Amino acid sequence: MNTFTTDIQLAYVLAAACFVVGLHLMNSPATARRGNQVSTAGMIIAMIATLVLLIHQGTVTAAGWTVLIVGALLGSAVGLWSARTVQMTAMPQLVSMFNAVGGGAAALVAVNDYIEMESARSGVLGTTTVFTLLDVLIGSVTFTGSIIAAGKLQGLITGSPVMIKGGRAINLALIVVALGSAAFMLTTASLPALLIVVLASLAFGVLMVLPIGGADMPVVISLLNAFTGTAVAMAGFVINNWALIVAGALVGASGGILTKLMADAMNRSLGNIMLGGFGTGDAVVAAAVSGDAQIRSIAADDAAIQLAYASKVIIVPGYGLAAAQAQHGVAELAALLESRGIEVSYAIHPVAGRMPGHMNVLLAEANVPYPQLKEMEEINPEFSRADVALVIGANDVTNPAARRPGTAISGMPILDVDQAKSIIVVKRSMGHGYAGIDNELYTNPKTSMYFADAKKAVAEMTAAVKTLVG
Amino acid sequence: MSTALVTDLTIFVLALLVGIEVIGKVPATLHTPLMSAANSIHGIVLVGALLIGVTAHTVVGYILAFVAAFFAAANVVGGYVVTGRMLKMFRRKAPVQAAERGVPVQAGSEHRS
Numbered sequence: 001m002n003t004f005t006t007d008i009q010l011a012y013v014l015a016a017a018c019f020v021v022g023l024h025l026m027n028s029p030a031t032a033r034r035g036n037q038v039s040t041a042g043m044i045i046a047m048i049a050t051l052v053l054l055i056h057q058g059t060v061t062a063a064g065w066t067v068l069i070v071g072a073l074l075g076s077a078v079g080l081w082s083a084r085t086v087q088m089t090a091m092p093q094l095v096s097m098f099n100a101v102g103g104g105a106a107a108l109v110a111v112n113d114y115i116e117m118e119s120a121r122s123g124v125l126g127t128t129t130v131f132t133l134l135d136v137l138i139g140s141v142t143f144t145g146s147i148i149a150a151g152k153l154q155g156l157i158t159g160s161p162v163m164i165k166g167g168r169a170i171n172l173a174l175i176v177v178a179l180g181s182a183a184f185m186l187t188t189a190s191l192p193a194l195l196i197v198v199l200a201s202l203a204f205g206v207l208m209v210l211p212i213g214g215a216d217m218p219v220v221i222s223l224l225n226a227f228t229g230t231a232v233a234m235a236g237f238v239i240n241n242w243a244l245i246v247a248g249a250l251v252g253a254s255g256g257i258l259t260k261l262m263a264d265a266m267n268r269s270l271g272n273i274m275l276g277g278f279g280t281g282d283a284v285v286a287a288a289v290s291g292d293a294q295i296r297s298i299a300a301d302d303a304a305i306q307l308a309y310a311s312k313v314i315i316v317p318g319y320g321l322a323a324a325q326a327q328h329g330v331a332e333l334a335a336l337l338e339s340r341g342i343e344v345s346y347a348i349h350p351v352a353g354r355m356p357g358h359m360n361v362l363l364a365e366a367n368v369p370y371p372q373l374k375e376m377e378e379i380n381p382e383f384s385r386a387d388v389a390l391v392i393g394a395n396d397v398t399n400p401a402a403r404r405p406g407t408a409i410s411g412m413p414i415l416d417v418d419q420a421k422s423i424i425v426v427k428r429s430m431g432h433g434y435a436g437i438d439n440e441l442y443t444n445p446k447t448s449m450y451f452a453d454a455k456k457a458v459a460e461m462t463a464a465v466k467t468l469v470g
Numbered sequence: 471m472s473t474a475l476v477t478d479l480t481i482f483v484l485a486l487l488v489g490i491e492v493i494g495k496v497p498a499t500l501h502t503p504l505m506s507a508a509n510s511i512h513g514i515v516l517v518g519a520l521l522i523g524v525t526a527h528t529v530v531g532y533i534l535a536f537v538a539a540f541f542a543a544a545n546v547v548g549g550y551v552v553t554g555r556m557l558k559m560f561r562r563k564a565p566v567q568a569a570e571r572g573v574p575v576q577a578g579s580e581h582r583s
Contacts, residue, residue, distance in 0.1 A: 016485070019511050024492045026504050033557040036507060040550050043514065050517045057524050064523040067532045071539030072516070078540075079548025086552065091502065095509050098549050101541035102512045108538040109518040115534075116525050127475055225509055232515045233485075237478055239518055245478055246485040247514040253489025254508050258501060265498075350498055357501035364559040375498055 004056060011049035012243035018042025019247055023254060029370065046243050075101075088365050089322045091358065092221055093150040099224045100146035106231035106248075107139025110238045111194065118189050128238060133182045135234035136194065137201050142227040144205030149220050152209070159214025167207060174204045208274070215396070216273045218351065218358075219262045223270070226255030265350030266412055295430070298448035300457075303424050304464030307333075310387035312343045314379065316417055317359055318352050320393015320427065324454035327366035330392060333462045334368070340469065345372050347379040347389075347415050349397040380416045389420035391441075393427065393454045399439045407437060423447040426457040503556045510549025516542035 019042050025035025054060050060068070079098075086094045110132045117128070151157040164170065178200035181193040212220055229251025236244025263270050307313060315334060321327060334344045346368065352359040360373055374382070383389060391398055398417040402409045417423055423446050430442070430449075441447055450457050496504055519538035526535045 015514075019514075020488055020492060023489075023504075023507065023511070026493070026500055026507055027496050029497075029499060032500060032503060033554070036503075036550065036553050036557055039507060039511060040554075043510075043546060043550065046514060046517055047520075050520050054520060054523060059525070060523045061527055063532060064526045064535065067526070067536040068520055068523045068539050071536040072520075072543040075540035075543030075545075076547040079544035079546070080551055082544075083548040083551035083555065088556075091506070091552070091556070094548070094552060095506055098509050098513075098545045102509070102515055102545040105515045105519050105538045105541035105545065106512075108534050108541070109515065109522060112522045112526070112531065112534040112538070115530065127472075222505055225505055225512075228512045229508065232512045232518075233482060235515060235518045237475075237482075239521055240474065240478065241517060241521070242478075242481055243514055244518055245482050247511050249482050249485035250489040250492075251508045251512045253486040254493040255505070257490055257493060258496075258505060258508070261498075261501070348498075357498050357503070360499045361502050361556055361559065370499065373499070 005053075008049050008053050009242060011045055012241070012246075015042040015046035015049070015243055016246035016250075018045065019250055023250065049243075087325075088362055089325070090154070091361070092218060093153045096146045096150035096153070096221045096224065099221065099228045100143050100150070103139045103142030103146065103224070103228040103231050105139075106228065106235040107136050107143065107198070109235040110135035110139070111198065113238050114194055115191065118191055129185055131234050131237035132194075133185065133197065135231050135238055136197055137178060137182070138227050138234065139231035140198050140201035141205040141208065142224050142231060144202045145209045145227075146205075146221070146224045148206055148209040149217050149224065152214050153217050157210075159217075161213045162210040164207065164210065167211060171204065171207050174200045174207070178204065212273065216266075216268075219259060219266070219268075219270070219273055222255060222259040222262055226252050226259055229253075229255050262351070268412070294445075295442055296445075296448045298424060298450050300450075300460035300464040301468075303448070303450055303461050304468050306388050306422060306424065307337060307342075307390070307461065308340065308465050308468050310337075310342055312382075312386045313337055313388045313390060314345055314347050314383060314386045314417075314420065316347045316349075316389060316391040316394050316398060316415055317363065318349075318392065318394025318397065320395075321454045322353055322359070322362045322393070324393065324456075326392065326454035326458050327362050327368075329455055329458035329462065331363070331366040331368050333458055333465070334372075336462060336465055345374050345379065345382070347376070347383075347417075348373050349376055349394070349415050350413075352394060352397060376413060376415060383416045383419035386420040387422065389417045389423045391417060391423065391425045391427075392458070395427070395439055396437075398441050399437070400444075401437065401440050409437065417441060418444055418446070421446070424450055426450045426452065426454055428453055503553055506549065506553040506556060510546060510553055513542060513546025513549050516546050518542070 018038050022035045022039030025031040025038060082094060114132050148157060152159050178197050181196040185193045209220060229248045233245050233248025233252055236248055263273060315330060321330060337344050346363065348359050353362060363373060396409055398415050399409060400418050401407045402412045402414045404410060418441055425442060425447060427449060442449060493504060519542040522535040522538055526532050
């Protein structure tokens with residue numbers, strides 16, 4: 001190792017240190033923003049070091065520079081544009097697309113390396129091949145799997161589980177084909193075999209995510225995030241680059257832990273999620289509520305009276321709130337109630353919204369002070385003291401059916417909304433949540449249903465409260 | 471097994487352990503930004519994409535370099551910008567509570583009237 005390459009490696013170590021410190025600073029809302037800046041600085045250091053290395057090597061052709069620069073600039077423009085314009089509600093899809101391109105790029109790095117090695121007929125066998133294969137496998141699965149996941153959340157592909165006839169058999173066949181060619185490549189250098197691995201993995205990625213229900217997509221995206229990290233680390237082994245190994249391993253490990261935290265919050269095991277979504281088993285039958293159960297509906301004025309004369313109101317926001325862009329309206333209603341001395345807090349279910357913490361982001365966007373946002377364990381004992389629980393666009397996370405065995409959501413921790421003295425549910429229709437089952441909360445005698453779009457409903461209630469209290 | 475490989479594996483395993491350790495105590499509030507932050511860090515693959523350029527001298531090589539650079543750049547730039555955008559919102563709200571920012575989210579109950 002000469003002095004020059006040592007300096008480059010040192011720059012990579014510095015970058016890696018920045019990533020670790022940056023992630024660590026993400027532990028608290030107070031320092032999170034600085035964490036992102038530190039991490040960005042690390043990335044810039046790594047990029048500059050790489051550019052210096054490229055220039056120093058001097059083997060990059062004019063055409064090479066052109067494709068790299070044009071490619072990187074176009075990619076940056078697309079990334080920048082989507083990051084600037086994305087709605088906060090569509091955040092999980094965007095993260096998923098970034099996983100797709102990250103995983104895809106990692107796979108391409110290994111494919112390119114293999115082509116080079118193969119044409120040079122040197123060193124193509126042995127340990128490098130193992131890492132090449134792992135990179136290509138994981139990267140390709142992540143690429144198509146993430147695109148399907150994003151498509152499901154965006155509504156381009158149905159959110160309900162897609163069961164292909166004989167899907168398990170096809171999956172198994174794909175695994176056999178991919179691993180078979182991979183095993184072949186350990187003894188014989190073969191570019192066609194690598195292409196077979198790529199194609200089989202791409203197809204497997206599609207079939208892996210299609211049967212998973214939309215409600216589980218956040219966990220899947222988090223898992224694919226960890227996959228991408230791992231693929232990048234494998235790419236690091238292939239091209240012998242520490243920066244890729246460290247950053248990839250960091251993301252792989254932290255993404256894995258985050259995935260586990262999310263799955264735990266839904267009380268589901270990862271295996272359970274990956275092997276099939278909600279409502280695919282016999283669970284649906286057991287979850288039926290008698291069809292003629294009474295449902296009370298309520299108008300803005302009555303809702304306003306309940307709210308205005310309560311002493312404690314708990315707001316339960318869900319994805320419906322985000323989808324209707326009602327977060328600002330809710331914040332206004334809450335501020336109005338608070339000005340009357342009413343205690344207002346928000347009950348945040350760990351998987352409310354589309355990702356853990358997604359609801360916090362959306363309410364933060366509406367300038368809701370975060371001390372008002374209570375996590376599930378903290379808020380559940382308070383429901384029995386609440387006069388009104390205002391459920392806005394949340395469904396499955398409030399369904400008391402989860403407490404009984406034998407339903408699609410059994411065992412999932414829920415918010416104890418039914419403990420409140422009265423319950424107002426704002427919802428567009430009696431439609432089902434992602435779990436595809438009836439919500440027993442809606443037929444509770446204490447519950448009134450307010451059928452409207454969340455934004456409209458909140459505006460009407462705010463206006464009614466204002467009229468009422470002058 | 472070569473020395474280089476042993477070194478790489480050592481770094482890999484240690485980085486895995488650091489990754490597990492460093493985010494162990496993240497509050498649920500920050501899960502989404504954290505996922506986004508981790509997402510931008512794997513944009514480091516842009517380094518790998520650029521290094522393809524060192525050896526690229528065939529049409530296939532150029533195409534691979536182009537697509538990889540495009541993908542990786544979208545990942546890294548988009549990832550950091552969107553994470554920054556999210557965290558900016560966390561910071562901007564409730565400016566009166568600037569002094570409280572150091573405390574965890576759950577500890578804010580005394581704020582209620």
